[in-house]
Each structure stands twice: as structure tokens, then as C-alpha cells.
Amino acid sequence: AQSVTQLDSQVPVFEEAPVELRCNYSSSVSVYLFWYVQYPNQGLQLLLKYLSGSTLVKGINGFEAEFNKSQTSFHLRKPSVHISDTAEYFCAVSVYNQGGKLIFGQGTELSVKP
């Protein structure tokens, strides 16, 4: 069975500092990887996805993520955060050739302080 672990439930950071949100997954078969962002009282919005090819994926709002197959990780990074990046971030995987069902991590709450 597949699983997703987000290693930090909360990440406080000061404005303009870099941030990394960590995601590890477990799967015996090939997966696709996604990061979503959720602002308070809203639905989830896709930040970026890794399907194949280059292991460094760029997304919206200046975020990027790196796929590391040997470490089964897909960490999300931003070199300089803004107050507006305060939100909850979810890592998710789907299994190759098994439809669109997603397995989500527990979420990481990013809090950007001035």
C-alpha cells in the first residue's frame, strides 16, 4: 500500500527567509507526485506536479520541488517567503495507471511572520 508522510506539522518562518516543507512517500510501484496549497476556508489549489523527466519541478507562486527517487522524497522549497504564503500545504501521490485517486499527507501549516 502507498502512504505519504509530511515530516513537519507546523513550520514557522520569518518573511523573506527560505523554507523547505518535507514530504516522503512509500510505494512499491511508480507514482506521480503533487503539492497543493490550502488557504483558510478554501479548497485546495495545485502548486506543482511531478510526472516524469527533470527531477526539479517549478510551480506557481515561486515554489519548486525536487523528486528524489532513492530517498522517496518530494520536498517543497521557496527561496524567499511572503506573508501571503501562510497556508496549509499538502503532498499527495497517485499510483501509475490506477486512476485519479490521490493519497494525501497530513499537511504542513506554514506560518510566515513579519
Add this chain to the structure above:
Amino acid sequence: DGGITQSPKYLFRKEGQNVTLSCEQNLNHDAMYWYRQDPGQGLRLIYYSQIVNDFQKGDIAEGYSVSREKKESFPLTVTSAQKNPTAFYLCASSTDRSNQPQHFGDGTRLSIL
């Protein structure tokens, strides 16, 4: 613009009452999903449907029911059997291909009166 519409945004339920949450999509997606979100627990899958007139239980289906009579619509009923219904409910849809993301509505917050 194409998207997913959930209604109402806020809903209150009395003890012993069934309530229905609406989810409509105009993305022409085959698959639709319902999730429950509680603080600190991420998203938990309640039901999903890959095609009209068919649906499958997710991880926490007890106390919930769904129907999929039309491609565009996937309503969720929270029955009186669901003893702890207070949560944020999210509907999503996708093309049902594993390399395509799910698209989400803005959610319905259900509370007990």
C-alpha cells in the same frame, strides 16, 4: 470559467437530521470525490465515483451516502448515523487518469446545532 461549485458554504444540522451537500462541476471530468477535513488530520476520502451510476466507498464511508445520476453532479448526504459530522467537506473532480491532478471546490463547513 470551468470549475467546481459546492453549496452551501455553511450548513447547520440538528440532531437526527439528514443533510445534503451539493457538488457540481462543469469540467467534463469523469471522476468525482468527497473528502472530510478535520484539524490536524488532513483529508480523508469518504466516497468516490469514476463513472455515472457507480461509486465506491472510501476510508470513512460510514454515516454517509452519495449518488451519481449525472456526470456533473455528486451530492453527499450526511445521515443521522454519522455521530460526529462537524467538519469541513471538500468535493473534487478529475479526469481519472493517474497523471492528472484533482480540482477542488471551496468546501462546505457543517456544524451541529
